[in-house]
Amino acid sequence: MSTITAKIQIYVSKDQAESLNITTNAFRQACNWLSKHIFETKNLNLVKLNELYYKPLRNLFDLKSQMAQSVMKTVIARYKSAKSNGHEWSLIEFKRPEYDLVWNRDYSLTQNQFSVNTLDGRLKLNFERKAMKKYFNGTWKFGTAKLVHKYKKWFLHIPMTKEYQKLDFVNVNNIVGVDLGLNFLAATYDSQGKTTFYNGHLVKHKRGTFKATRKQLQMRQTPSARKKLKQIGSRENRYVTDVNHQVTKALVDKYPRGTLFVLEDLTGVRFATEKVRVKNRYISVSWAFYQFRQMLEYKAELNGQKVMVADPTYTSQTCPKCGHIEKANRNKKRHTFKCKSCQYHSNDDRIGAMNLHRKGIEHIGVVAERA
Numbered sequence: 001m002s003t004i005t006a007k008i009q010i011y012v013s014k015d016q017a018e019s020l021n022i023t024t025n026a027f028r029q030a031c032n033w034l035s036k037h038i039f040e041t042k043n044l045n046l047v048k049l050n051e052l053y054y055k056p057l058r059n060l061f062d063l064k065s066q067m068a069q070s071v072m073k074t075v076i077a078r079y080k081s082a083k084s085n086g087h088e089w090s091l092i093e094f095k096r097p098e099y100d101l102v103w104n105r106d107y108s109l110t111q112n113q114f115s116v117n118t119l120d121g122r123l124k125l126n127f128e129r130k131a132m133k134k135y136f137n138g139t140w141k142f143g144t145a146k147l148v149h150k151y152k153k154w155f156l157h158i159p160m161t162k163e164y165q166k167l168d169f170v171n172v173n174n175i176v177g178v179d180l181g182l183n184f185l186a187a188t189y190d191s192q193g194k195t196t197f198y199n200g201h202l203v204k205h206k207r208g209t210f211k212a213t214r215k216q217l218q219m220r221q222t223p224s225a226r227k228k229l230k231q232i233g234s235r236e237n238r239y240v241t242d243v244n245h246q247v248t249k250a251l252v253d254k255y256p257r258g259t260l261f262v263l264e265d266l267t268g269v270r271f272a273t274e275k276v277r278v279k280n281r282y283i284s285v286s287w288a289f290y291q292f293r294q295m296l297e298y299k300a301e302l303n304g305q306k307v308m309v310a311d312p313t314y315t316s317q318t319c320p321k322c323g324h325i326e327k328a329n330r331n332k333k334r335h336t337f338k339c340k341s342c343q344y345h346s347n348d349d350r351i352g353a354m355n356l357h358r359k360g361i362e363h364i365g366v367v368a369e370r371a
Helices: 014-041 046-061 065-084 129-135 201-220 223-254 266-273 278-285 289-302 348-370
Strands: 002-011 099-101 107-110 113-118 121-127 140-142 145-150 153-162 174-180 184-190 195-199 259-264 306-310 336-338 345-347
Touching (some): 002 289, 014 046, 014 099, 014 113, 014 145, 046 065, 174 289, 174 348, 184 223, 195 223, 195 348, 223 289, 259 289, 289 306, 336 348, 345 348
Parallel strands (some): 174 259, 259 306
Antiparallel strands (some): 002 121, 099 145, 107 113, 145 153, 174 184, 336 345
């Protein structure tokens, strides 16, 4: 079973936006009110909280029955999450307007529109159908959604769950070594001997621009500059996420079911990227390699594929033809590889992908022996 969050834009009129604003603000205020009581009593029992605060929540904030229940579940979940992550007991505040909607109670799909429950009654809302198309094949289950207002737009963040059959290592029919970097975001080598490069030059340039703009704003030290810095940070994060989505989607779509993707252990990748000149360190070290891995893992699982990570030791120094290992085999500045023993030469990112492909084959062999 796998769960991903579908972020669906919904289209609202001026009157509908006002209704959503009233509802999300009431929900947030109710969450903060209940949060203070939970903080003081340390009571996280839903049954007891329901006995104590269900009626006050409805009376004070004019909430409907299901909304009051959602407030309690939302606040409890936030405290439990903080506790499980090792945070000290402290008051949790809900700063942004929000609203959690239970499927088939607070929201549903009828006649190609979302029906959303508000304090003013149910609203029929159009949505971005292209983003939802893949979830209409009958295999996805809708979870409790969150109504979000960001960038002057309205979204439904919906957890979508799907049953799938995990790929067993024994059933792998194709192996793809994936070398991650900045010159090429990804270089792949597959079981057919084909290499594909996903260029990173544009990304490096764009991130360099972000860095330069950020440096100028930091020198100003004004309220408007700090606000702009925050906006640029959010824009850059969205850009990085979008690039990782595009590349991981391209990888999953390119290869068939039964494919095993082999990546370097991401801690090794990050450590390696820190050995760059100081002026380039931000662009390389701060790239979201771990996010890339997470995205590839869940997309691969949904497509009957699998991801494994391999020890990165000597991946870029080993000749994939004769096995000779030497640091001098690789020229980092020119992004080339030439074996000092057999003279085999190629792009250094391609060499990394070839060696990861080989490690995938070795792992499959070990699994087969154990079976």
